[in-house]
Amino acid sequence: MKPKLPGGLNLQRLLPFASLIVLFAGLSIATPNFLTETNLSSVIRQTAVINIMALGMTMIIIAGGIDLSVGSILAFGGLMGTMALEKGQPIVVGVAVGIVAGMFWGFINGLLTTRLKINPFIVTLGTLGIVRGITLIVSNGLPVHNIPQSFSYLGEGILGGVPFVLWILLVCAGAVHVLLEHTKLGRYAFAIGSNPDAAYYAGIPVAFHTISVYAIGGALTGLAGMIEASRLMTGQPTAGQGYELQAIAAVVIGGGSLRGGEGTVVGTLIGAFIMGLLSNGSDLLGISPYLQQAIIGAVIILAVTVDELRKRRT
Amino acid sequence: MLLRLKGIEKRFGGLTALRNGNLTVNAGEVHLLMGENGAGKSTLMKIVAGLLQPDGGTFEWKGQPVAFSRPADAAALGIAMVHQESLLAPHLSVAENIFLGREQSFWVKRREVVARAAKLIEEHRFPLNAEWRVDRLSPAGKQLVEICRAISQGSSLLIFDEPTSSLSDAETAEVFKIVRTLKARGMGVIYITHRLDELRSVGDQVTVLRDGATVHTSPMAELTTDQLIRHMVGRELSALYARTPVAPGEVVLSIDQLCVPPLLKKISLNVRAGEIVGLAGLVGAGRTELCRAIFGVDRCASGRILINGKEQRLRSPQDAAAAGIALIPEDRQRTGLATARPIGENTNLASLDKVSRYGLVDQAAADRVTTDFIARLRIRAESPQQRAGRLSGGNQQKVVIAKWLARGARVFLFDEPTRGIDVGAKAEVFEVMDELARQGAAILMVSSELPELLQIADRILVMRAGVLTGELARGATQEQVMRLAAFHDARPEAAQAGSAA
Numbered sequence: 001m002k003p004k005l006p007g008g009l010n011l012q013r014l015l016p017f018a019s020l021i022v023l024f025a026g027l028s029i030a031t032p033n034f035l036t037e038t039n040l041s042s043v044i045r046q047t048a049v050i051n052i053m054a055l056g057m058t059m060i061i062i063a064g065g066i067d068l069s070v071g072s073i074l075a076f077g078g079l080m081g082t083m084a085l086e087k088g089q090p091i092v093v094g095v096a097v098g099i100v101a102g103m104f105w106g107f108i109n110g111l112l113t114t115r116l117k118i119n120p121f122i123v124t125l126g127t128l129g130i131v132r133g134i135t136l137i138v139s140n141g142l143p144v145h146n147i148p149q150s151f152s153y154l155g156e157g158i159l160g161g162v163p164f165v166l167w168i169l170l171v172c173a174g175a176v177h178v179l180l181e182h183t184k185l186g187r188y189a190f191a192i193g194s195n196p197d198a199a200y201y202a203g204i205p206v207a208f209h210t211i212s213v214y215a216i217g218g219a220l221t222g223l224a225g226m227i228e229a230s231r232l233m234t235g236q237p238t239a240g241q242g243y244e245l246q247a248i249a250a251v252v253i254g255g256g257s258l259r260g261g262e263g264t265v266v267g268t269l270i271g272a273f274i275m276g277l278l279s280n281g282s283d284l285l286g287i288s289p290y291l292q293q294a295i296i297g298a299v300i301i302l303a304v305t306v307d308e309l310r311k312r313r314t
Numbered sequence: 315m316l317l318r319l320k321g322i323e324k325r326f327g328g329l330t331a332l333r334n335g336n337l338t339v340n341a342g343e344v345h346l347l348m349g350e351n352g353a354g355k356s357t358l359m360k361i362v363a364g365l366l367q368p369d370g371g372t373f374e375w376k377g378q379p380v381a382f383s384r385p386a387d388a389a390a391l392g393i394a395m396v397h398q399e400s401l402l403a404p405h406l407s408v409a410e411n412i413f414l415g416r417e418q419s420f421w422v423k424r425r426e427v428v429a430r431a432a433k434l435i436e437e438h439r440f441p442l443n444a445e446w447r448v449d450r451l452s453p454a455g456k457q458l459v460e461i462c463r464a465i466s467q468g469s470s471l472l473i474f475d476e477p478t479s480s481l482s483d484a485e486t487a488e489v490f491k492i493v494r495t496l497k498a499r500g501m502g503v504i505y506i507t508h509r510l511d512e513l514r515s516v517g518d519q520v521t522v523l524r525d526g527a528t529v530h531t532s533p534m535a536e537l538t539t540d541q542l543i544r545h546m547v548g549r550e551l552s553a554l555y556a557r558t559p560v561a562p563g564e565v566v567l568s569i570d571q572l573c574v575p576p577l578l579k580k581i582s583l584n585v586r587a588g589e590i591v592g593l594a595g596l597v598g599a600g601r602t603e604l605c606r607a608i609f610g611v612d613r614c615a616s617g618r619i620l621i622n623g624k625e626q627r628l629r630s631p632q633d634a635a636a637a638g639i640a641l642i643p644e645d646r647q648r649t650g651l652a653t654a655r656p657i658g659e660n661t662n663l664a665s666l667d668k669v670s671r672y673g674l675v676d677q678a679a680a681d682r683v684t685t686d687f688i689a690r691l692r693i694r695a696e697s698p699q700q701r702a703g704r705l706s707g708g709n710q711q712k713v714v715i716a717k718w719l720a721r722g723a724r725v726f727l728f729d730e731p732t733r734g735i736d737v738g739a740k741a742e743v744f745e746v747m748d749e750l751a752r753q754g755a756a757i758l759m760v761s762s763e764l765p766e767l768l769q770i771a772d773r774i775l776v777m778r779a780g781v782l783t784g785e786l787a788r789g790a791t792q793e794q795v796m797r798l799a800a801f802h803d804a805r806p807e808a809a810q811a812g813s814a815a
Contacts, residue, residue: 182424184417187406191414194403201365201401202415203386261405 015306016254016270023277031284039280041163045155045231047276048165049074051269052224053243054250055176056106056217058268061251062180063213064193064260067109068124070221070247072131074240077102077222079135082144082235091151098226099219105131106218110211128244135237144235155230165227172220177265179216189213193260249296250275253303274299315340316376316471316502317362323370324357331357334527335371339471344493344503344516346534349523350546350764355506358523359473362504363395364388386415394464395473400456404449411448412462434462438495441488454485461492471502490516522546539801540793547764547792557770558748563587564622566756567608567725572617574607577780581617585725585756590747592771593760595799600780601760602644605727608758609641610634621725635664640718642711644729644760650714653703657695658684660702660713664721687716691746708739715746726750728759732766744770764792
């Protein structure tokens with residue numbers, strides 16, 4: 001992350017943003033159905049879940065970690081929250097339960113990586129299975145259906161003319177941005193991801209901050225789980241499979257580095273929307289969903305290649 | 315008086331790094347810490363900075379006994395270290411790195427941090443900008459950031475661990491100027507270096523370490539360079555390593571005007587069959603780089619490498635291995651062995667073609683090769699299936715040698731072959747080298763252990779800052795080698811490496 005300097009903007013840094021604009025403009029021209037309120041709202045709703053998870057993933061990746069278990073955590077959080085609603089708890093409490101449930105697993109991930117000193121890729125590959133398994137056991141493999149109708153507002157509601165989830169996304173994005181750029185926690189996340197030895201020798205409590213970052217990531221995933229549950233109006237124990245890869249892809253397309261020390265909230269938002277638009281645009285243009293997957297895969301490689309080239313030059 | 319160390323001891327497993335470290339540093343004094351590679355200078359300084367804990371001895375700071383368990387403890391009392399390899403977060407700004415770990419509140423006011431850093435930089439007139447990202451800085455710039463860090467912590471003792479080894483002359487001058495300023499402000503400075511010639515102007519006191527013990531302490535002015543070298547190397551040579559006399563044969567390896575940017579310049583040398591040529595020099599002189607270049611790891615800009623009189627195009631280790639060159643690397647564990655795999659797989663790794671038919675490995679043939687080498691090189695292993703990483707250092711080294719013998723290599727590049735192995739295993743490694751020489755191999759051996767090199771090598775080439783500074787015949791003294799390695803006068807190319815970026 002570059003401090004915001006006068007002249008600190010360069011053309012290549014803006015490339016993901018430019019791609020998003022071009023994609024947007026291109027789709028507006030190519031298909032009449034793209035630039036409609038219904039379609040744009042639907043893109044926002046579809047992207048919001050991945051986007052909110054990706055915000056947490058941004059912090060984790062900046063701190064030099066990774067979390068492969070977010071898909072499972074999403075299902076666990078959604079299930080816990082909807083189960084609370086089923087028991088007659090108010091919606092606010094249900095959502096809070098989902099967030100805390102997600103946070104718990106993020107905390108466990110952080111604890112395992114820092115205490116056992118095992119590579120986070122392995123730790124979260126393990127918890128990916130563990131959390132999914134527990135979710136299926138708790139739910140007995142069955143979705144939670146008995147949810148108050150008003151809960152659908154979270155994922156499908158409209159506030160001020162735009163989907164309610166957009167507001168949630170903006171608040172989360174703003175909070176994560178401020179956390180990363182203007183608080184000790186965020187700056188330490190960059191320092192730890194940038195050079196863990198330097199962070200340790202500077203007297204930074206590395207384990208504490210690493211765990212915090214994973215826990216925040218988990219909390220955001222729990223929230224995403226509740227939004228997903230609200231959109232489906234069920235608590236699905238099988239929800240979120242494969243979402244971890246989409247969240248990681250969003251961070252990476254947005255300039256995050258899997259080696260740690262780099263990444264931005266704005267970049268991640270752009271990354272997530274690029275993927276959302278590609279998939280929405282392909283649908284509208286009638287491109288086969290099979291080919292869509294290949295296109296998105298190619299875009300990930302392209303984006304990272306361009307970013308690497310930029311970095312190598314400086 | 316700031317610091318007093320008495321009888322400091324430090325062991326790593328069975329290895330004694332320090333047995334009697336003594337050092338006294340006063341405020342307003344630049345104290346040079348000298349010694350050969352491995353004498354214990356860095357270990358002693360790491361203890362002072364709280365990176366290592368001593369196993370014995372007394373450590374007093376401003377008259378009080380202290381014990382540090384973490385670097386932050388030392389920093390809190392005003393001891394800071396400028397590391398050889400910079401310990402900075404490359405993605406953060408200069409300002410953030412200066413104050414890293416010392417943020418006061420949860421909220422970080424970036425502008426304030428930058429302003430404070432800018433003020434500090436201004437005060438000392440450092441050529442830095444508080445907002446620059448650290449990964450864009452030159453090595454000298456990174457050291458300045460570490461110096462700023464130390465000053466901002468209110469440190470009263472600053473340790474420099476070979477700060478100029480990666481700096482250009484201009485940058486070195488800059489660092490010296492800063493050291494003088496710090497001294498004038500009443501700070502104590504400990505300066506580890508090999509480049510004494512440049513330091514007479516800054517150094518007040520000097521302490522010499524040898525084999526983990528302080529052997530001399532005096533004001534710098536009272537000591538001649540000759541005396542200093544004698545203190546550094548003055549030990550008896552052990553008569554452990556004998557060579558079988560071999561009449562050298564034809565030139566096998568010939569290097570002609572080899573240049574490998576950024577360090578190596580116009581290296582020319584010959585190694586004959588049956589000859590062991592020693593390559594001496596200080597850390598950073600370019601000895602490892604030369605081995606890497608011959609082995610095709612680093613690309614040569616100009617010059618020629620000939621094997622048996624034929625020019626070779628060595629663009630990869632694959633080419634080098636095909637040309638009959640073997641590298642026994644310095645870092646055995648990382649680049650010499652597949653430590654998680656059995657000995658048998660390691661010995662056959664470079665020569666699988668020889669034991670394969672139609673692309674399938676003939677396991678029986680491969681096992682025969684392994685058993686043969688285990689017997690020939692006296693590798694002490696439980697079985698050929700034992701994991702290579704579980705062997706002792708000396709036996710690991712033999713497995714690496716076996717790998718290349720199996721391939722039929724004729725030119726052997728040994729990079730620090732005895733590092734980290736005990737005396738008995740050293741003697742065995744030398745026996746193997748001696749036998750290779752007898753069988754007509756050409757051997758180039760890099761070693762920082764001068765006594766060993768003097769005994770095992772038929773002649774010694776000395777490098778300094780990427781150039782060959784001289785050749786010494788068998789029977790040379792350590793003083794002669796040290797003079798060429800460290801105090802060579804004509805050094806126009808001095809360490810231009812690292813001045814880029």
